[in-house]
Amino acid sequence: MAMIAPFRALRYDPRRVDLAQVVTQPYDKISLEMQQRYYSASPYNLVRIILGRSESSDGPADNVYTRAAGYFREWRKQGIFLQDSEPSVYGYVQDFKGPDQHALERRGFIALGRIEDYANNVVFRHEQTLAKPKADRLELLRATRAHLEQLFMLYRDPEDEIDRRLAPPSEPDISVRDEYGVQHRVWRIFDPQAIAAVQTAMASKKLIIADGHHRYETALNYRNERRSSRVSAAAGASPEGSAAGTVPEHSGAAAYEMVMMTFINMDSPGLVILPTHRVVAQLPSFSSEAFSKQLRQYFTVEELDASIDPHRATAILHEAGRAGFALVAVTDDRAMLLHHPRALGSSIFDGLSFRQQLLDVVQLHQLVLESVLGISKEAIREQQNISYVREIGEALDRVRTGRANVAFLMNPVRISQAEDIAFAGEVLPQKSTDFYPKLLSGLTIYALE
Numbered sequence: 001m002a003m004i005a006p007f008r009a010l011r012y013d014p015r016r017v018d019l020a021q022v023v024t025q026p027y028d029k030i031s032l033e034m035q036q037r038y039y040s041a042s043p044y045n046l047v048r049i050i051l052g053r054s055e056s057s058d059g060p061a062d063n064v065y066t067r068a069a070g071y072f073r074e075w076r077k078q079g080i081f082l083q084d085s086e087p088s089v090y091g092y093v094q095d096f097k098g099p100d101q102h103a104l105e106r107r108g109f110i111a112l113g114r115i116e117d118y119a120n121n122v123v124f125r126h127e128q129t130l131a132k133p134k135a136d137r138l139e140l141l142r143a144t145r146a147h148l149e150q151l152f153m154l155y156r157d158p159e160d161e162i163d164r165r166l167a168p169p170s171e172p173d174i175s176v177r178d179e180y181g182v183q184h185r186v187w188r189i190f191d192p193q194a195i196a197a198v199q200t201a202m203a204s205k206k207l208i209i210a211d212g213h214h215r216y217e218t219a220l221n222y223r224n225e226r227r228s229s230r231v232s233a234a235a236g237a238s239p240e241g242s243a244a245g246t247v248p249e250h251s252g253a254a255a256y257e258m259v260m261m262t263f264i265n266m267d268s269p270g271l272v273i274l275p276t277h278r279v280v281a282q283l284p285s286f287s288s289e290a291f292s293k294q295l296r297q298y299f300t301v302e303e304l305d306a307s308i309d310p311h312r313a314t315a316i317l318h319e320a321g322r323a324g325f326a327l328v329a330v331t332d333d334r335a336m337l338l339h340h341p342r343a344l345g346s347s348i349f350d351g352l353s354f355r356q357q358l359l360d361v362v363q364l365h366q367l368v369l370e371s372v373l374g375i376s377k378e379a380i381r382e383q384q385n386i387s388y389v390r391e392i393g394e395a396l397d398r399v400r401t402g403r404a405n406v407a408f409l410m411n412p413v414r415i416s417q418a419e420d421i422a423f424a425g426e427v428l429p430q431k432s433t434d435f436y437p438k439l440l441s442g443l444t445i446y447a448l449e
Contacts, residue, residue: 001203003114006087006195009444013082017044019176023442027051046442065143072144091168091187096437106270107163112258115223123207124422128430129214137218147446150262150439151212155205157265162201182437208422210435219259226256260446262439274434275412277395279387281404288331294372298343304335310392313409321411328409361432388431
């Protein structure tokens, strides 16, 4: 069962800072240019904690993690962060424009969720994780002893029962617009009856990690570390995690057993997944003519206008995708629509279920990136020849300016596909889903002590 709990969040004091100048996108979406912009925006911008700058003089006593812990400690002392007086859950609404520029609203709530081993069949993943990002986040968590960003979790609620129970009052406690024009509104809900009703309704839910796979598994690893330390401690030691008062006593959980999550209903009309396009570069002796011939081993290939623009590419993908697999490959001198793959069930897909084989992103990785272009799984994991972009225009520009060999334009993974994969205990290739908009970092913080 999914156990959630209210908590006393740390939040920026709006009397001390301009909230728009201190919140950020999630750490793994922050480019070097964004990091610089955040640093310049405010001396209290959260980037200094979640993705600080490395220095040439860094060492064991002074590094990005020790500096992050220092900022976090000092900002609490200075009252930049204030802790709410009552354990609460936090209604969270995002107003934004979808890919078609229509106005959308995505509603959810922020609370603590109990960290579960995947084997318990309560929390499910749908993407692979990498060791390096987890090691980085674990060092940060050890240093700060706080969950500074929300995990994005999905659950099913066709009747919208939970969101209706958390219907917010008229004026939000937090309202801020991010750099992408998304309006984020947060309401603090501390009525015990409303919270208890949501806890009861959530108890039967299964949760899918939408964004934050690395941070979830980091929280899991940290929990296991703390459990081991507790077992090793002398008998009669006082329970850990109660000093900050962040987890109510009736939850029965030490602070490190919980992690901060934002829960979003999968049945919400405001749930949007964007495609993540692949751009391949630095291939030796790449020939678009040879590439086209090799593709025909595995797909039906239709030549398109080589000058295809983003609008036309999107329309072609959308229409072709109605019948199943569809992919547009663009080189410097041609564009091709790939459809009707012919290798389903072959040895190329050994170890992958038929459910996985049907996905566009799996077909791309197994047949095109690995079999045709010869890029190894390790090179893909390390992003040696491949990069990921959200905008079709950027992908086309990289090819047409000679910075890449080929761009692969894709349709988004459907939420039903991600759900089926997750509940089957399977995973998609990395960067397969791009849930939009992202959850803003810095709205609430969960301090473990």
